Amino acid sequence: MSGVFDKFARFPLAHLPTPLTEMKPLRASLGPACPRLFIKRDDCTGLGGGGNKTRKLEFIIGEALAQGCDTIVTTGALQSNHARQTAAAANTAGLKPVLVLLDMVAYEGHAYRRSGNRLLDDIFGADVRIIPQGSDPTAFFKQVMDELKASGCKPYFTPAGGSTVTGSLGYAAAYVEIADQLAERGIAPARIVHASSSGGTQAGLVAGRQLRPEGPLVHGINVYRLDTDKMREDITALANDTAGRLGVAAPMPGDVLLEDGFVGEAYGIPTPEMVEAVELLARREGILLDPVYTGKGMAGMLALIRRGAFAREEALVFLHTGGMPGLFAYEEEFKKG
Ligand SMILES: Cc1ncc(COP(=O)(O)O)c(C=O)c1O
Structure with a gap:
């Protein structure tokens, strides 16, 4: 490195480097104009179920330890992959994990x-605090930190x-x-496609490209915010x-x-295109995506391929950022009987 x-x-x-594998059966199912398709398996980063946060947490936990902290506090939605991976990472580093979760997604699935x-x-074993509906998250946070x-x-x-900048360093390193x-492997030109949400993954990849300017373009699929222009500015x-x-x-x-147009109604609310993408990857490649991030990200990539948005000569690398545990929270979307 x-x-x-x-x-x-x-x-x-x-567990690095994560594998980079070709998706030939998926490509064959998408017709002759489809570029070569690869998948970067950051769902296999190894820690507590895998996913993209492991790379960010290497630097976040490193900084927390360097500052002499003994507890790590983070936040996210009830089904946050980041919170789950932070708890796992904190445990291995001997820090106490405190997760302040926001019940912000209007999804009524029974397992959610x-x-x-x-x-x-x-x-x-995380100390989980759920922000009560209708209360001020900032005040709740302050109360937890004070306590x-x-x-x-x-x-x-x-x-x-x-x-944060610290977390994004993980994806600058991933870009390299x-x-x-x-x-x-002599694969060029190429483009990395991935689900973008709080933005640290994309920001890190884009910054990392400054270290390898001839490397692949970075193409995020917005799965989070309804205002894509503001999100682009923040990233x-x-x-x-x-x-x-x-x-x-x-x-x-x-x-x-x-890329705009793949969030659907809102963050965390399933779309038919997400369900199609999750099932397609499972059935063609034996790979499990997730309902909130990679399923919508893959749905975006598939739609762009079908629209002919990518040159056939340009290999596409889908960055699998993890999230598979989320499938169990959304079982109604997939269960057949
Ligand atoms: C599985 C998965 N994929 C993608 C993302 C998006 O990464 P970022 O928040 O860095 O944009 C997340 C973020 O929580 C995630 O959990």
Whole structure:
């Protein structure tokens, strides 16, 4: 791995490099105009069910330990993969995990509030606090932090998705890993396609491209916010700050490619295209996506392929960012009988 990352505190958590494999059966099912398709298996990062947060958490936990903290506090939706992975990472680092979860998704599936990632949070022994409906999340947060400090803890806070400059370093390093894997195998030109939400993954990848300027383009599929332009602006700002921390030039304004049109009604609410994508990957490739992020991200990539948006010569690398436990929270969408 490039020495540029050596100056940052880092706690090893991930099984790296993750595999990069070709999806030939999926490509065959999409017709002759489909480019070569690859998948980067960051669902196989190894920690507590895998997923993209493991790479971010290497730097987040590294920083928390360097600051002498003994507790890590984070937040997210009830089915947050980030919260679940933070709990697992904290356990391996000897930190106490505190998860402040927001019941923000209007999904009424019977398992949503108790299975999937919520179940795993309990198995990891996290201290889970659910923000009561109608209460002010900022005030609730302050109360939790004050309580932890009063009890003698030294908490480290990382926001939803771990999408800070520190967390994004994990995906700058991932970019280098992917670019090197593609170069070793002579795969070019190429484009990374992935689900984008709190933005740290995309910001890190875009900043990482400044270390390998000939590497693949980065193409996010918005699965989170209804205002894609504002989200693009925020990701660009985070990418610039991450590049600054790395000591490389800021990316160009147009480097943050973010596709609109695949969130559906709202974050966390299933779409028929997501269900189709999850089933297609399971049935063609034996790969499990998730209902909130990678299912919608893959649905976006499939729609763009079908519209002829990508050149046939350009290999597409779908970055599988994990989230499989979420399938169990949304079982009604998939159960046949
Ligand atoms: C499975 C999965 N994929 C993608 C993302 C999006 O990553 P980011 O929040 O860095 O945009 C998340 C974030 O929670 C996730 O859990």
